[in-house]
Amino acid sequence: MARSSYEMFLAPSSPRLPLSTDFVRKLLENKILEGPIILHTKGGHSWRLEIKQINDTYYFTNGWNNVVEDMQLRFGDYLYFRPLDQSTIKMSIFRPKECNRFLAPKVKHKDDDDPFFTSIISKTHTKMLRFPGGFAESTGINVEGTMTLKNLDGQEWLVGLRLDKAFSTKRYLLSFGWGRFRKQNNLSEGDECVFRFIKSEGKLLLAKVTKKKPCYGNMGNATSAN
Template sequence: MVKLLQSLPPEYVTMHLVNKIRNNPIIRSANGGYSWRLKIKQIGDDYCFVDGWNNVVKDIQLGFGDFLLFKLVDQSTFRMSIYSPDGCEKILQPKSDQNGCEKILTPKILHDDDDDEDPFFVKTFTKSHIRRLRFPKEFAAKAGINCEGTMRVKNLDGEEWVTDVKLDTTFKTKRYLLSSGWWSFRRGNNLSEGDKCVFKFIKSERKLLLAKVTKKK
């Protein structure tokens, strides 16, 4: 059996894990009640989840194009959410119920976060996103975006750009968007037409995070 491992982003390690690595961290699923105890091991220049990652892949039925979001709950616990390529969250059911049925994965729309969770939305870039980025209504409501002002947008490297939040009533509906500053962010992160991006609003920081980019092939 091939031994699987999962590398951690270097910037994440630098910000959160250097000199704080626990021997046996726990990964808990965001839903379904799953938990796994693994190890974090340095392999070359990378830090990776090992010794148990095989079980994670098997239990969540990780498929091609799926992506994972990890949140460090404390120094020894990670909270993991699983998303399919279309941006829907995968809901883990128990391994078996009283009838012995196998677990299944059912989709949950990305916008349907619990109120205490940081909201997400997925955007595939078109020409209209070169100068501005419109927020979905549901996302704006959950993020508390209800007036014009400024917003900091950052990438996973921790770099930040200041952007303007404007109210758009072009189509007789109130939609908020990022205008001034957005072009610099898009260019600085090499975002182009056809790229699929996952944006997450960090409520505790009041900042928008570019959480994932899937480049157009």
């Protein structure tokens, strides 16, 4: 199956993504428009979407906004799509105006270790922070309520924990209290943060912060927990 790519100039809040004519033609030839599509990336995320025709244009719909939020897509991103089979399409992302390729947040853990994930602060993180898929399950979180969030100095904040009903599988996010934590810990757009769930305490730790570095200039400081 041939590979197709195009540049996204969509507003981040748009609920759907238009598909190029050539890409749709390849999908039709391989009969990939007959049911739900699984879209996934190298970062470990996957979403169940549909492709619908509206007037003369085909779109990714029914969940595309979750892709935008999870991958923190923005204007100028290049999206590369490659069909793998009749129900799966692989998506790669490239940001040509930045030094590094954009990497998706991914949950990492071993059986005996505290699970953690990496998230790059974006405009969507002003009032909430969504856990990536699989993180709540790996920590044993299964109810809404509150959670204690710690910084590197051991200071604690009580934040709201609620179920994000935009997904077919259970996925949680931090709500009230997160904005105050972000401001008081000077987390800015573009900062890369590592969050670790301390199983022995039942608390979420901001374990590492790497400040955003410009393409030209000195590298920002990075601090990590011992």
